[in-house]
Amino acid sequence: xxxxxxxxxxxxxxxxxxxxxxxxxxxxxxxxxxxxxxxxxxxxxxxxxxxxxxxxxxxxxxxxxxxxxxxxxxxxxxxxxxxxxxxxxxxxxxxxxxxxxxxxxxxxxxxxxxxxxxxxxxxxxxxxxxxxxxxxxxxxxxxxxxxxxxxxxxxxxxxxxxxxxxxxxxxxxxxxxxxxxxxxxxxxxxxxxxxxxxxxxxxxxxxxxxxxxxxxxxxxxxxxxxxxxxxxxxxxxxxxxxxxxxxxxxxxxxxxxxxxxxxxxxxxxxxxxxxxxxxxxxxxxxxxxxxxxxxxxxxxxxxxxxxxxxxxxxxxxxxxxxxxxxxxxxxxxxxxxxxxx
Ligand code: DAH
Numbered sequence: 518x519x520x521x522x523x524x525x526x527x528x529x530x531x532x533x534x535x536x537x538x539x540x541x542x543x544x545x546x547x548x549x550x551x552x553x554x555x556x557x558x559x560x561x562x563x564x565x566x567x568x569x570x571x572x573x574x575x576x577x578x579x580x581x582x583x584x585x586x587x588x589x590x591x592x593x594x595x596x597x598x599x600x601x602x603x604x605x606x607x608x609x610x611x612x613x614x615x616x617x618x619x620x621x622x623x624x625x626x627x628x629x630x631x632x633x634x635x636x637x638x639x640x641x642x643x644x645x646x647x648x649x650x651x652x653x654x655x656x657x658x659x660x661x662x663x664x665x666x667x668x669x670x671x672x673x674x675x676x677x678x679x680x681x682x683x684x685x686x687x688x689x690x691x692x693x694x695x696x697x698x699x700x701x702x703x704x705x706x707x708x709x710x711x712x713x714x715x716x717x718x719x720x721x722x723x724x725x726x727x728x729x730x731x732x733x734x735x736x737x738x739x740x741x742x743x744x745x746x747x748x749x750x751x752x753x754x755x756x757x758x759x760x761x762x763x764x765x766x767x768x769x770x771x772x773x774x775x776x777x778x779x780x781x782x783x784x785x786x787x788x789x790x791x792x793x794x795x796x797x798x799x800x801x802x803x804x805x806x807x808x809x810x811x812x813x814x815x816x817x818x819x820x821x822x823x824x825x826x827x828x829x830x831x832x833x834x835x836x837x838x839x840x841x842x843x844x845x846x847x848x849x850x851x852x853x854x855x856x857x858x
Pocket of ligand 1: 801823825
């Protein structure tokens with residue numbers, strides 16, 4: 518019976534609830550759209566006996582009005598609730614900061630080294646960390662079985678002793694001489710590996726920047742001038758340098774360079790162990806045998822090379838007293854370094 522259907526829908530509509538404007542709109546579609554349950558009753562109405570038409574028509578219209586009002590009410594209260602939510606939000610409150618990372622101090626220092634030499638015309642190149650004996654030792658004039666190889670405790674690949682983790686970025690000198698003809702003027706930053714006990718001063722993984730210049734008439738004076746410029750740019754214009762004779766298989770003559778202590782300015786302190794000097798790199802004139810190993814005629818060309826530890830320079834620059842800090846990724850340490858580069 519139509520009358521029962523109307524009563525049932527009336528009760529249903531009176532109890533409708535909507536948690537949002539979208540839900541209220543879904544109810545409008547369900548009851549009042551063309552195919553909605555209220556609208557469909559108007560189809561039934563067509564079959565109502567003529568003497569009941571008046572009464573049923575009235576009831577149907579009442580039902581429709583009830584549904585329209587109820588749904589309008591639901592929409593209004595959903596909108597009011599949403600407005601209240603918006604008003605609860607304090608739009609003047611500062612946002613929650615999301616921390617952004619920064620450059621690692623080793624990257625900052627490495628970039629700075631590369632940039633200083635870049636101003637002098639040095640390009641940048643890289644080479645593989647997993648290397649062969651030729652590039653790390655043999656081409657650099659380390660004789661087989663010679664104790665010079667013991668200067669560096671090497672990680673070899675067990676199954677193939679010819680393959681190893683490079684112990685210095687000097688190997689990239691060799692790669693560069695293979696792919697370029699003089700003049701060559703480049704720096705090679707990278708990670709190196711040594712089988713060494715980890716302590717405050719040493720780590721089995723660290724970083725170096727190697728430099729190489731090969732051209733006609735390159736002299737030791739050129740090397741000294743470039744290193745002096747580097748030291749002053751890196752540590753400040755007051756810094757002094759000192760070259761001490763040393764030995765490396767791939768340079769002749771070889772030297773180690775000290776800078777005047779960055780902490781005490783040369784007077785002598787705990788950091789420089791009273792000497793006033795800090796060792797920061799190795800260098801020398803490229804041994805003619807190394808040029809020859811790479812197909813460069815030592816009668817026509819000469820060159821210099823140098824190599825420095827990035828951690829060592831970063832420790833001096835920032836006053837870091839334990840190398841392990843660089844590898845532990847403790848944000849409390851890392852967040853202290855700011856860089857423009
Ligand atoms: N490769 C040396 C090391 O790891 C550093 C070095 C010394 C590099 C002298 C050079 C050099 O290019 O000429 O200790």
